[in-house]
Amino acid sequence: MKKRRFASVWDAIEPARGEVVNMKARSEMMIAIRETVAGWGLTQTAAAKRLGLTQPRMNDLLRGRIDKFSLDTLMNLATRAGLAVRVEVVRPAA
Numbered sequence: 001m002k003k004r005r006f007a008s009v010w011d012a013i014e015p016a017r018g019e020v021v022n023m024k025a026r027s028e029m030m031i032a033i034r035e036t037v038a039g040w041g042l043t044q045t046a047a048a049k050r051l052g053l054t055q056p057r058m059n060d061l062l063r064g065r066i067d068k069f070s071l072d073t074l075m076n077l078a079t080r081a082g083l084a085v086r087v088e089v090v091r092p093a094a
Contacts, residue, residue: 026066029074029085034062036081051080 037047048058060068
């Protein structure tokens, strides 16, 4: 059996390149939001209110349930959390 190495878990489990990019962006954004929220030292209910979410939805975010959040939603939440979101589009190296 030949071993293969992947740059990330998303490269290993997602067959479509577009989906890999989307999942990487979503996971990075979720991590940044979760770290920011942890720094607030608030309860989930208070943090949810600050972000305009319900407490169960906040729980989904903090537990990393990536399938429940679109990239658009995460961008909006990151902004509400006080994070600056930047998208960079580049051509791959030849």
